[in-house]
Amino acid sequence: MTELEQYVTSYFGVAEPEELEIISSFFKPETIKKGDYFLLTGKAADKLSFIQTGLLRVFLATENKEVTQWISTKGYFVTDLSGFIFEQPARWTIQALADTELFTIKREDYKKIGTLMSKWHELEKLFIARCFTTLEDRIFSHLSMSAEERYTLFFEHNKSLFNQVPLQYIASMLGMTPETLSRIRKK
Amino acid sequence: MTELEQYVTSYFGVAEPEELEIISSFFKPETIKKGDYFLLTGKAADKLSFIQTGLLRVFLATENKEVTQWISTKGYFVTDLSGFIFEQPARWTIQALADTELFTIKREDYKKIGTLMSKWHELEKLFIARCFTTLEDRIFSHLSMSAEERYTLFFEHNKSLFNQVPLQYIASMLGMTPETLSRIRKK
């Protein structure tokens, strides 16, 4: 099984080798350089990718500051989910934090899968439901934890990110300032 | 169109009258009294309901405090989504804040819809994707706004809740203490 097939399997749980091959064939390799934009807020969110190497930051620039929503690394998927699904302008901007290799599927091809595989929409549903659950946990962390507790929890599960990603972005993603994160880490 | 059919339509966007009738027929009226539990953390999350009258609070009791995740009113659906979809124990406890009338579908009946309507899983997917987007917005509010800004935004969109629901639960749902909410409201 190729790495791409593993990514597809881990997110969509596709079982039949033939189906998996069909789906994977729609994904095309793509490379973006550090600093390049994968997606811009307001533009068409018409692709979904798995990250082979590199790092992408999902954020939104407001008047005062940039708010980092998420950071994706190898093995993660990346897209503006609501824009991709509902064919609406992207809510997020997505930028490469390092040179990044992707496997990308265009929305038109993604939509074809649903016509080729009868159970595809159910797999999609389960995929999105897992994304929902992840966000539910994240909301809970903001309702019930201090900045330090959020940091500790996140650090336990994402140690490897801390070598690769500027801490200011992790701070933003956890809902605190870089200074606060720095002070928490000093302990 | 019955009220139930309107609820189903607004969440699942079902178009054909016959299909709508089939789906609606699986929902049964149910009544729960103020203080009763709709669902308990750890128990089977095997039903999904629309609220006809009344109020339900979705929360989790931790060692220190109860964390209110959401409050549902007339026209909203209510369930433990991840438990319902993945057939796992409920993550949340759901309790009636007032006498409440519901239309409830059991999971076994819900699953039948998928066998009767070929496009059901796609509608489900879109339904859950909208839930996902709502949570994304909520995360963003915690990453980028102060307690006062979160209150103002929520109040603008949910004025009617404030007459019906004890403010302490709204405070918890917005990620602040009842005292902080009270002080913000004094202004």
Add this chain to the structure above:
DNA sequence: GATTCTACTTGACAAAAATCAAGAACATTT
């Protein structure tokens, strides 16, 4: 190797929010 740029840290201070404790307002029951 010096320069520039960026990320990170640190300190002093300010603001926001939590905590603790008391009391007031309101509804419910008796």
Add this chain to the structure above:
DNA sequence: AAATGTTCTTGATTTTTGTCAAGTAGAATC
């Protein structure tokens, strides 16, 4: 109407987190 039980408010205080400003460290560029 009195008593009870919640919920909400308010004040005093502490803790947490943010802001501003300066300085340091490290990588990248020249």
